[in-house]
Amino acid sequence: MxxxxxxxxxxxxxxxxxxxxxxxxxxxxxxxxxxxxxxxxxxxxxxxxxxxxxxxxxxxxxxxxxxxxxxxxxxxxxxxxxxxxxxxxxxxxxxxxxxxxxxxxxxxxxxxxxxxxxxxxxxxxxxxxxxxxxxxxxxxxxxxxxxxxxxxxxxxxxxxxxxxxxxxxxxxxxxxxxxxxxxxxxxxxxxENKPFAAQKLLGRALESLQRTPDGRIVWAHVTQRDFADFDATDEMTEGVVGAVRAVQGSDVALFLREMPTGRLRVSLRSRDPIDVTQVAAEFGGGGHRLASGCTLDGPLAAAEALLVAAVERHIAGVPAAAVPACAA
Ligand SMILES: [Mn+2]
The missing domain is CATH 3.90.1640.10 (inorganic pyrophosphatase (n-terminal core))
Known part of the structure; x- marks a missing residue:
């Protein structure tokens, strides 16, 4: 100093x-x-x-x-x-x-x-x-x-x-x-200063929300059609993965957005001790332990299936994230 x-x-x-x-x-x-x-x-x-x-x-x-x-x-x-x-x-x-x-x-x-x-x-x-x-x-x-x-x-x-x-x-x-x-x-x-289109896009993303039967993996997406419907831009997806991650009992959250090329940009979030960089790395991506990203080829449904399977392999045997004592 x-x-x-x-x-x-x-x-x-x-x-x-x-x-x-x-x-x-x-x-x-x-x-x-x-x-x-x-x-x-x-x-x-x-x-x-x-x-x-x-x-x-x-x-x-x-x-x-x-x-x-x-x-x-x-x-x-x-x-x-x-x-x-x-x-x-x-x-x-x-x-x-x-x-x-x-x-x-x-x-x-x-x-x-x-x-x-x-x-x-x-x-x-x-x-x-x-x-x-x-x-x-x-x-x-x-x-x-x-x-x-x-x-x-x-x-x-x-x-x-x-x-x-x-x-x-x-x-x-x-x-x-x-x-x-x-x-x-x-x-x-x-x-609290979000463009109207960004909130509408968040709505579409949440509409698409899915999870595995055990609830540990939660995911959502937006398509090029969704962007076009609201005249939304890619920057407007900031924060969407946080809304996905907020689902009770989730250990890993995924958010996929379709690019104009048809490729899919993916944001991954996890709770301790799950490290999503290892999943992102399987698809050529990287980032931090609890927040990573990667890009996959389309189509969307195939990419989602690949990703969810990869996360399932990765968390198999890893205990569920230690959820703080939230009042039930
Ligand atoms: Mn800083």
Missing amino acids: AVAVAALRAADQIVLASHINPDGDTLGSMLALGWGLRSLGKSVTLLSADGVPATLGFLPGAEAVQTRTDRRDFDLAVVLDAGDLERIGVSQEAVRSAPTLIDIDHHVTAGQFGQIRLLDSTAAATAEIVYDVLLSLGVSPDLPIAVNLLCALLTDTGSFRYRNVTPRTMALGGEMIRLGASPDSIAECVF
Whole structure:
């Protein structure tokens, strides 16, 4: 931390970069750090190769985010929440041109990079690390910083519901609320701001819901016809697999979406201790233990049968996920 703080203090032209398909944590962390550095008189360039999604456009400072820059005269680069450097997309050129690079992240798997690394796998969000950086820099967080950090926490913890939540996460959330950030207005912008077509598509997906006789595997799909009926886009399927996974007694949830080519893109989710990367890998995919993806050839019914059979083989002998004591 001391090395990072010294580098940030010494630098004048700083470029910050977030990952592609940006989420609330990568953008909120970048914007919060940007506000803090600007308050110290630094020139700050904010890069997000994929821009800012409409649902996160409310984040204070979002209008200053650029998708590209031709500048190569930065004296320091900071990459936030990226996992590996490839994940910042076209921002790589500007970032690599800086003589010093700081990697701030709570993903601590492969792909670490940069001369200075602030990595903490116990942080629920990169925002937790950014907060410590701001305090170490002597920045007093204000409302714009608080809104960005609270949004990052809310999105990376599923509104403080995931296993990554710690007392530190809650304490930081509380501090951001004390500074004036409002969880309800952030949640409304981020989680209750769905296009009509997206909700109709979710309805179609749930209409297709099926499960194995023992209920351990649950799956759903949307077809090209469904997309066409509502004029829906592929991004509108985000979150559908979560609704599939919410079925009582399910250990593995699958969501298949038919692409214009007829191929099927599959999202897999599981509950501990079931590892779905191994199933995804059978079909050339990958991801995380509890959240993976792969792509299969059509037709849909054949792909579903193949996948369900693969999951059944995989979970045979694996005890059912330890369901927390939910009141019956
Ligand atoms: Mn994150």
